[in-house]
Amino acid sequence: MKKSKLSLLLVLTLVLSMFLAACSGGNKDTGTDKPKDKGGEKPAAEQLADKQELNVLESAEIPTMDSVLGTDAMSFTTLNAVNEGMYRLDADQKVVPAGAEAMPEYNAEKTELTIKLRKDAKWSNGDPVTAHDYVFAWQRAINPDTASEYGPYFMSGKIKNADAIAEGKAKVEDLGIKAEDDYTLKITLERPIPYIESFITFQLFYPQNKKYVEEQGADYAKDAAHLLYNGPFKMTKWDGPIATEWVLEKNETYHGAKDVTLTKINFNVSKDPQASANAFTAGEADITPRLAQAAIISQFAGSDELIQYLEPSMWWLKINEKNPALKNINIRKAIALSIDKKALVEDVLANGSIPAGFIVPKEFAYDKNHKAFRETTKEYQKMNKEEAKKLWEKGLSELGVKEVNLVYVGQDTETAKATDAFMKDQLEKNLPGLKLELNAVPFKIRIDREQNMDYDLLFSGWGPDYDDPMTFMDLYLTGGDHNKMDYSNPKYDELVKAAQTDLAAKDEERWKALQEAEKILLEDDYALAPIYQRSVNILLNPKVKGFAHHAFGPDFSYQWIKILK
Template sequence: MKKSKFSLLLVLTLVFSLFLSACSGSKDTSGDKEKGESASNVKQEIKMLDTSEIPTMDTSLAEGSTSFTYIANVGEGLYRLNKDHKPAPALADGKPKISEDKKVFTFKLREAKWSNGDPVTAEDFVFAWQRAIDPNTASPYGPYMMNGKIKGANEITEAGAANKEYDLNTLGIKALDEKTLEVTLEQPFVYWEDLFAFPTFYPQNKKFVEEKGKAYASNAGNLLYNGPFKLTKWEGTAATDWVLEKNEDYWDAKNVKLEKISVNVVKDSNSAVNAFEAGETDMTGLLSSDIVPEYEGDDRMVSWLEPTVFWLKMNQQNKALKNVNIRKAIAQGFNKKDLASSILNNGSIPANYFVPKDFVEFDGKDFREKNGDLIKYDVKAAKEAWEKGLKELGVDKLEIRYLGGDTEAAKKTDSYMKNQLEKNLPGLTVKLESVPFSVRLERDNSQDYDLQFAGWGPDYGDAISFTDLWLTGGGSNRMDYSNPKYDELVKKAQTEYATKPKENWEAQQEAEKIMLEDAGVAPVYQRAANILLNPNVKGLAIYNYGPDYGFKWVEVKGE
């Protein structure tokens, strides 16, 4: 993915509250020390820049934080992340009734409308969840988010993969009546509120989706909205500008101050900064490293360390990358500290792990404390592994395709990685392929790459949001990594140890160690984020998981 973010993990009981609570890395721009008062003559409108187009607005097909950000602001599910970065009831009318075995949840829905006037019903949730898990939909996130969590999801996914018949009605979700929804879990887990706040679990209006057919979600006019805002302008995935306006039919519209958000795509940070300084925009996208030092100490720059880790994915459909020594050589063959300090230069830190630091804690200790650094830059070890791998393959040189991004920052990072790998691994030629984010997602889904520079931000407040990425055949694996011991440990964490914090952590920490001993991925860095924000724009929520930003509480203040 994603791109993304984290808050405190909410829990079912006091005991569960000890389990995997996220460190507070999130930022918001509200607070008691705001200067200036809102005034009737202050337009409640903002202009902002983004660094990429929206790949999709279909909740069943979305998989990147750009999509999730806008979906989360025009839509809503049972829960939403609130301005304090915690999941809170949204379309759910208060807390659900939970069965004694903690598997069956009964939600009452509040009165809410779609933008066409239809009521939001329990059946809208049933339709959306079934559509996301249906193999015919080919949802990248439906199986990932539901398998092992929602009863019946695994069986549907496995039947689809085997070209066998399946019944979507066996998924653990039922509409008991128009306003009563029953959800059955595969087994209890503590992060269910985070899960139900995620856009994959938002409802869809069955009649509307089926009437639109292939045109559904293709542009603003082929979407329905039930959240704080509506897309009043968006011409599809190639659009480089779009507009969100307040949804007057939203059930909580009285608490939405902002009337309009105008968005333009600007991929070059210098152009974004020039627009900001000229007063043409109130908010930039993420700043590139060469700009960040210029704004040190400037209260217009908002900075935070994300629980987002970037790595090189190594597609084992490539015979050379199937070789563990070639993977180890690549994983140890670039100076990530130099990359973080000299190329990125934005507060990002080297990553010798794939579960981020300062993300989740148990018993007062960070997840990273036990495993620490697992795979470091080491030219000598990299060259030894490289020579051994080449010998095992019976070759003396390799050419490997490298799939990267098309933004200014991505191109700098990718050029650095190419230079490092070719310099430190004699006989290696790295062929850079710079593509837009939406294209990279398509090629990732079809595994059309050798090396891919990719990142992942968590989807809920639990380390399992990282460790379950690399399960054999997993929906987000898409590089053919497989280790039976790894699978066993992660599945135990998901099931047998789901409510046993100590055992859960030990299993996940051991799994991380195994995967990086295999050099399944090559960790690069943990990202720091920096944006420029007009000081008069207050209440912007910046999230650690799911969507990047929440605009529901934004208000423009006077000078």
């Protein structure tokens, strides 16, 4: 997922996603740490504060609240708070029933899932949440007229007939999801999917109330007044994608309302990390956005207010091969090898993030022997400034030019500006004849620029959408909805698609195919330049208990939070 994440956000903002993104959990299967309340064991008699109202700062606006149109961690995290699907991640990173009564029942081939829905789930207008709401939302997501980016991307090759529908060769009614009755869903897959349960927790698969959506027409999801909610909270204030503040309140019609303690959450956008830290210190905020500046983080070192963890969110430089200069592999190699990633994470970010020579992150995706994907493969694109200069000169000669002018698109947060300035300095200093035009834009604009391929170099983040390496590896398939850099390699496509199909049930062979594909992407083709894997640093009021962060899907969950005296 894209991070505003990242944020994820920086695109270190988000997500967050994205992609907000994108790590709570106490088991090795997720490679994350179970959220802990600072300060030791729970006191014998914790007392709740009289006012259960939380103040949260975010570093990006919400691009959309339409679950079939969202692509970023900010949207997904908010959707996770006000809606829910059949399943959700709990505070221990486990997939648990939410709108469903129990985990799915499978046929012998593991290609059909039968899911019984709970009968006490309601929309905020009092309507029951039924199987028909899921069918409608999934069909809307795959319908070409909706122009959902994630619908075809997520369902392609997985949900039966999704590809044919996306190509206009079948009707949306042919999609592999049917309502057997009001509270029974049958989902039909193209083939077994090893990660299917974490996959369908994703926000794309949330239900939508058909009657309400169709009544609202083009106004649906334009603001808080044109939405319905079936989750722990409801939105009582949000004026749309440009809004810099919004409010969530406890949803009394939620089936689990008795277990939700918070009554209100106030959100405000703060793109300046120092301003966020100042607001926290002044008692105006209980949770800050990610703090990526060393000077700010050092102010809180050793404090029980500072929460730090390595998350499986990756940040990389996308290289748009529509530009003839960037179609030259020596130019791409030179760009990737000229960046001192260690200096970036240690001197500019200084927040616990680590240099990356990979796209599938560390401490993420474990095999049956509890080994992470990264433990059994290598890293790529180690900095070599001398080699980069030689490759650059060779590339210029092949192009018949002496200089190259490129447009570099970043984000408008203070952290992103600092990162992008470092990247510009590295690239221009180490590659004589390169001139970069920096474009610092709001997160939503950055998404639009990426989707329209209106860039040469773009600093972007991605957080996992489900618990499997495929959430990173299928991004760069030829013509893929998230490729958006004109990259294509038939061998890469072959390996990734084999991992999706013929090797789906062959764990070791599947792993090796994905690792070989990563090598092609990064070592053979230098299709993009991984820069770092992000560490999250946020400030959390010690009186706030039950805050959960996630390794994939939404960045955070708020529904278990309690504020103590």
